[in-house]
Amino acid sequence: MGETLLDALHRLQEIELKLAEIRGKREVKIRLIESRKRKEKQAEEKLLTNERLLRERQMRLDSLSLDVASREESIQKHREALNKAKTNKEYAGILAAMNTEKADAAKIETAVLEFMEEIQTLKDSTGKAEEDKRKLAEDVRAAEKLLEEYDLQRREELANLQADRDSCAEAIPPTTLASFTRIAQSLEGEAMATVIKLYPKRDEYMCAGCNMTISLEIVNALRSRDEVQQCGNCGRILFYDSSTVERK
Numbered sequence: 001m002g003e004t005l006l007d008a009l010h011r012l013q014e015i016e017l018k019l020a021e022i023r024g025k026r027e028v029k030i031r032l033i034e035s036r037k038r039k040e041k042q043a044e045e046k047l048l049t050n051e052r053l054l055r056e057r058q059m060r061l062d063s064l065s066l067d068v069a070s071r072e073e074s075i076q077k078h079r080e081a082l083n084k085a086k087t088n089k090e091y092a093g094i095l096a097a098m099n100t101e102k103a104d105a106a107k108i109e110t111a112v113l114e115f116m117e118e119i120q121t122l123k124d125s126t127g128k129a130e131e132d133k134r135k136l137a138e139d140v141r142a143a144e145k146l147l148e149e150y151d152l153q154r155r156e157e158l159a160n161l162q163a164d165r166d167s168c169a170e171a172i173p174p175t176t177l178a179s180f181t182r183i184a185q186s187l188e189g190e191a192m193a194t195v196i197k198l199y200p201k202r203d204e205y206m207c208a209g210c211n212m213t214i215s216l217e218i219v220n221a222l223r224s225r226d227e228v229q230q231c232g233n234c235g236r237i238l239f240y241d242s243s244t245v246e247r248k
């Protein structure tokens, strides 16, 4: 006797579960890469913001330094004018203007010092952000390596499983295969569930996938015909394994 449709589906199910396990493990590794990439991107953004602030502050500092220089030049001119003043009134006027200029220059110098301090802080934090970014890039690389190694380890097994799945699928009618695939996709590869007998001496059964009762009508159909029967609750294709069900 050849393989029945339900046996073929059951075999396909075993293959699908192994494939789903491999996919699941890959998925965990992919998520690790993604989360590390997000952290790396945040560090990169922080670095870019720092660099932009640093350029802005540096430009302000340059223009303030020019301002200080031109005010010093102007103070020097006032000083020379003071020596040439002809009247007391003229002298007092020049002195007053020179003092205003000196007060302004002092304010700007204070601002220059503040900017210099801020620039130093930004430089320190930029250095740290560069270091963070470098470390996080290494973390991303390490996570990518884990996935590469995993793929390499499971490559042969995966190819074999895919070949098995293809040959197994050939024995199954396209519409049945399509619904199997649809259910498998929505239930992480678990398209089938075995039927469990609840009590040794009573005809009460349940679906091992969702633990809901299965009618005797469906169980009888499974026992007598090689046809697809789905669980009315979870939709899994039911598999009746007489060697395990009837042992209970």
Ligand SMILES: [Zn+2]
Binding pocket: 193, 207, 208, 209, 210, 211, 212, 231, 232, 233, 234, 235, 236
């Ligand atoms: Zn079910």
